Amino acid sequence: MKEIIITTIAVTAISAVFAFLLTLADRTIGDYGEVKLLINNDKEFTVRGGSSLLSTLIDEKIFIPSACGGKGTCGYCKVKVHSGGGPVLPTETPFLTEKELKSDVRLSCQCKVKQEISIEIPEELFNVKEYIATVEEMENMTDVIKRLKLKLPEGEEISFKPGQFIQLMAPIYDGNDEEVYRAYSIASSAADKTHIELFIGYVPGGKATTYVHQHLKVGDEVRINGPYGHFYYQDDNDREMILVAVGTGIAPIFSILNHMKEENIQRKARFYFGAKTPSDLFLLDYFKDLEDTLYDFKFIPTLSRVTEGHNWDGERGRVNNALDKYLTDTEHKEAYLCGNPPMIQSVMESLKAKGLKDELIYFDEF
Amino acid sequence: MIELNPFVIFLAAIFTNNMIFSNFLGMCSFIAVSREIPTSLGLGQAVTFVLTCTTIINYLIYHYILLPLGLDYLRFILFIVSIAAFVQLLEMIVERYLPNLYYALGIFLPLITVNCAILGVSLFMIIRKYDLLQSIGFSIGSGIGWTLAIVALAGIRQKLKKASVPKGLEGPGITLIITGLMALAFIGFSGIVQIQ
Numbered sequence: 001m002k003e004i005i006i007t008t009i010a011v012t013a014i015s016a017v018f019a020f021l022l023t024l025a026d027r028t029i030g031d032y033g034e035v036k037l038l039i040n041n042d043k044e045f046t047v048r049g050g051s052s053l054l055s056t057l058i059d060e061k062i063f064i065p066s067a068c069g070g071k072g073t074c075g076y077c078k079v080k081v082h083s084g085g086g087p088v089l090p091t092e093t094p095f096l097t098e099k100e101l102k103s104d105v106r107l108s109c110q111c112k113v114k115q116e117i118s119i120e121i122p123e124e125l126f127n128v129k130e131y132i133a134t135v136e137e138m139e140n141m142t143d144v145i146k147r148l149k150l151k152l153p154e155g156e157e158i159s160f161k162p163g164q165f166i167q168l169m170a171p172i173y174d175g176n177d178e179e180v181y182r183a184y185s186i187a188s189s190a191a192d193k194t195h196i197e198l199f200i201g202y203v204p205g206g207k208a209t210t211y212v213h214q215h216l217k218v219g220d221e222v223r224i225n226g227p228y229g230h231f232y233y234q235d236d237n238d239r240e241m242i243l244v245a246v247g248t249g250i251a252p253i254f255s256i257l258n259h260m261k262e263e264n265i266q267r268k269a270r271f272y273f274g275a276k277t278p279s280d281l282f283l284l285d286y287f288k289d290l291e292d293t294l295y296d297f298k299f300i301p302t303l304s305r306v307t308e309g310h311n312w313d314g315e316r317g318r319v320n321n322a323l324d325k326y327l328t329d330t331e332h333k334e335a336y337l338c339g340n341p342p343m344i345q346s347v348m349e350s351l352k353a354k355g356l357k358d359e360l361i362y363f364d365e366f
Numbered sequence: 367m368i369e370l371n372p373f374v375i376f377l378a379a380i381f382t383n384n385m386i387f388s389n390f391l392g393m394c395s396f397i398a399v400s401r402e403i404p405t406s407l408g409l410g411q412a413v414t415f416v417l418t419c420t421t422i423i424n425y426l427i428y429h430y431i432l433l434p435l436g437l438d439y440l441r442f443i444l445f446i447v448s449i450a451a452f453v454q455l456l457e458m459i460v461e462r463y464l465p466n467l468y469y470a471l472g473i474f475l476p477l478i479t480v481n482c483a484i485l486g487v488s489l490f491m492i493i494r495k496y497d498l499l500q501s502i503g504f505s506i507g508s509g510i511g512w513t514l515a516i517v518a519l520a521g522i523r524q525k526l527k528k529a530s531v532p533k534g535l536e537g538p539g540i541t542l543i544i545t546g547l548m549a550l551a552f553i554g555f556s557g558i559v560q561i562q
């Protein structure tokens with residue numbers, strides 16, 4: 001018994017001394033004092049040196065997209081570091097192309113802030129904020145898709161463009177041992193700045209979707225940040241809109257259509273919505289009603305697998321087939337595509353074959 | 367056992383009882399970081415420094431804490447803890463004051479923690495019942511010996527870049543063969559002194 005106690009005390013005491021020394025070193029040697037951080041040659045911050053650029057920026061409430069939590073495995077956190085970042089580390093090179101290396105691109109989670117540093121980030125990232133939102137409503141749209149309504153904290157607002165997305169954090173839970181961030185398009189209208197709605201499809205074994213579908217309850221808090229994304233409603237023209245979505249890709253389109261309804265925008269739009277079976281369809285009535293309320297809108301749902309005995313009077317086949325049938329020309333039109341990569345790929349090809357220019361096709365790959 | 371002069375131990379650790387060539391300890395970083403002379407030299411210096419400091423720390427821990435308490439069986443765990451903590455400390459210092467060395471050694475620096483030559487020296491000093499001065503001589507010698515070995519190997523490998531090595535032997539393969547040849551050469555010294 002005595003031996004056990006002495007052993008325990010000795011091991012604990014010696015480890016504690018080392019821990020103390022390391023903490024002390026962290027405070028003194030690891031402390032790089034205050035350094036200047038210059039962003040886009042315009043905004044200047046005084047920050048504490050010693051941590052990674054990514055976490056330094058987060059401390060300053062500037063959010064860079066990241067999916068791996070700074071472990072250097074996702075390659076999302078790229079920023080341009082013009083000076084003060086030191087040489088590129090071996091942990092970064094696998095994620096950087098020749099061209100990126102030449103133009104000073106670095107992984108912000110690997111690059112440390114130790115001295116005066118000058119970086120460049122897209123201007124719109126300044127608008128990105130973090131929120132601890134509360135789940136206000138939760139509803140099953142289909143067997144596998146849930147609608148989530150989140151309320152932002154009292155007094156906080158989010159301003160986004162219809163079509164953009166946020167990142168939602170899935171915390172550690174039984175069966176998931178790391179915090180992960182996943183992108184979800186905002187489905188609600190941009191006019192409501194205190195709530196956002198999401199449509200989240202269940203991916204078997206998926207970290208974030210299992211969390212949302214099996215653990216999250218009304219009244220819980222979730223951590224989100226955003227908005228992000230180059231896919232949004234283009235308000236600088238009056239071209240006819242070709243909207244195409246499958247599955248949860250409906251979310252950003254929903255936001256765009258709501259925006260057009262609220263702002264009473266006089267613009268022609270056609271919405272092709274693809275699903276497999278009737279049980280995958282949702283919000284049918286809502287979009288049908290929009291045909292009456294919007295200026296000039298047609299809703300074209302299409303099913304690739306109509307179940308035996310179900311009376312379905314809509315289109316059959318893939319969205320591509322419906323597109324071939326109704327889209328005769330692409331004169332004065334632009335397209336918004338959302339869904340899985342194969343669908344985007346094939347729709348893009350047929351749109352281009354019909355003469356639509358690359359730069360008039362906007363898309364979000366899920 | 368005759369009482370060995372610390373200086374004799376120091377020399378022996380470099381030539382006759384080289385950690386790499388006679389004990390084959392510390393092989394992984396020896397092979398991984400021996401591509402260029404400057405990096406090898408940097409790592410060698412770091413290893414020498416860590417070796418000397420951790421040997422002294424471990425000597426004190428062993429003789430003044432573990433032995434009196436009858437806990438000498440804990441030496442494996444505690445030596446590893448002290449080495450790990452010390453390398454952490456060293457990493458912070460190098461990152462702060464020798465940035466060029468830090469970038470050159472990059473991800474290899476933490477490799478020192480798992481460099482078995484370092485734990486090996488601490489354990490040998492106890493098995494061979496060295497006193498403090500002998501241990502210091504032994505550790506500095508082992509560090510220099512390790513540096514000598516890795517720098518020599520890096521030199522050979524730099525020359526080897528231009529040689530045509532059979533495809534299957536490129537990289538670690540040929541390196542191990544070279545190490546074997548170098549070990550043979552070092553055995554030539556072994557008649558001079560013996561410390562084990």
Ligand SMILES: Cc1cc2nc3c(=O)[nH]c(=O)nc-3n(C[C@H](O)[C@H](O)[C@H](O)COP(=O)(O)OP(=O)(O)OC[C@H]3O[C@@H](n4cnc5c(N)ncnc54)[C@H](O)[C@@H]3O)c2cc1C
Nearest residue numbers: 182183184185199200201203205206207208209248251366
């Ligand atoms: C810009 C953008 C917007 C997005 N918007 C939405 C949205 O509005 N609604 C929504 O539900 N999702 C959306 N996603 C997808 C979402 O970000 C996640 O990828 C998805 O929810 C899976 O996350 P997870 O953590 O549950 O799965 P993970 O743990 O990341 O993946 C588990 C496994 O499932 C596979 N997998 C991942 N995604 C899919 C998939 N879609 N289908 C089949 N297998 C998959 C993975 O390869 C992996 O093997 C969007 C993605 C992007 C990039």
Ligand code: FES
Nearest residue numbers: 066072074075109
């Ligand atoms: S955050 Fe994932 S690589 Fe940097």
